[in-house]
């Protein structure tokens with residue numbers, strides 16, 4: 001079950017810069033007159049009905065907001081409605097708390113399963129913790145994207161069941177940015193899940209970046225929010241450990257990486273993002289592994305960005321809608 005994260009979060013709508021001021025044709029260029037318009041995103045998921053789009057767009061227009069993008073999905077033979085809108089609005093005319101209230105009124109009218117608003121320039125960023133084991137190529141990629149401002153998150157800590165020397169690139173980076181590194185040693189008998197839960201209790205979601213410990217159902221229930229994993233294989237093929245070797249031994253011509261929500265069953269949660277690359281008889285296990293690692297880094301950061309931008313919604317029992 002994918003749990004929706006709370007309204008308080010940020011991310012920013014893809015391709016819409018934070019507008020210093022956006023003027024419509026004919027408006028005065030005097031900044032004391034033109035309102036400062038800021039971007040917002042709203043996602044909605046409810047039982048299908050006639051008039052939902054009209055109600056949602058009226059909600060935005062009635063407060064002077066302007067819709068810049070609108071995605072709708074109504075699957076055939078399945079009486080559900082999904083939408084994601086990107087809009088700009090004047091927070092003086094439409095205060096942030098009122099935005100939530102106005103969309104909540106519509107959500108109540110339609111018994112919505114999801115109705116989440118994000119205003120990236122106002123809302124606090126998502127708080128996330130990153131979990132990894134020995135390999136840190138996914139962590140390094142995420143840290144670099146975060147440093148470049150391409151991952152709209154606050155990294156509260158990094159947790160690993162492997163120790164790292166203080167003079168490594170990763171540890172120096174974390175120290176420079178004030179991100180705590182917690183070494184939580186695990187054994188087959190003791191996965192230290194209570195300690196991890198304590199460390200992550202104030203986060204909005206978790207990212208497993210090559211964390212090689214299977215999380216228990218109790219952990220997932222205890223955490224109660226979304227956990228996103230990256231698997232360096234093209235699920236549902238090659239679940240479990242060493243998927244690149246499994247793929248090599250199987251003689252595949254396509255390898256891939258899969259980012260998915262973590263459920264109690266290993267590598268079986270709803271898929272968020274997949275990336276593939278061709279391989280051939282000229283590849284060996286080493287090139288399979290290298291190509292898989294390159295794919296998984298990109299796949300994970302793309303999945304996290306989509307999630308932060310409210311593009312990922314639960315669909316059915318084990319699928320997602322990704323706008």
Ligand SMILES: Nc1nc2c(c(=O)[nH]1)N[C@@H](CN(C=O)c1ccc(C(=O)N[C@@H](CCC(=O)O)C(=O)O)cc1)CN2
Pocket residue numbers: 208211212213214215216217229230231232239240241261262263264265266267268269
């Ligand atoms: N409940 C879940 N936990 C985890 C998932 C998941 O989908 N559901 N994904 C894994 C990541 N993973 C593949 O992507 C994976 C992790 C661990 C193993 C595995 O066989 N682990 C062994 C221990 C291996 C070791 O200690 O080096 C085990 O737990 O017995 C396979 C795949 C993260 N957790």
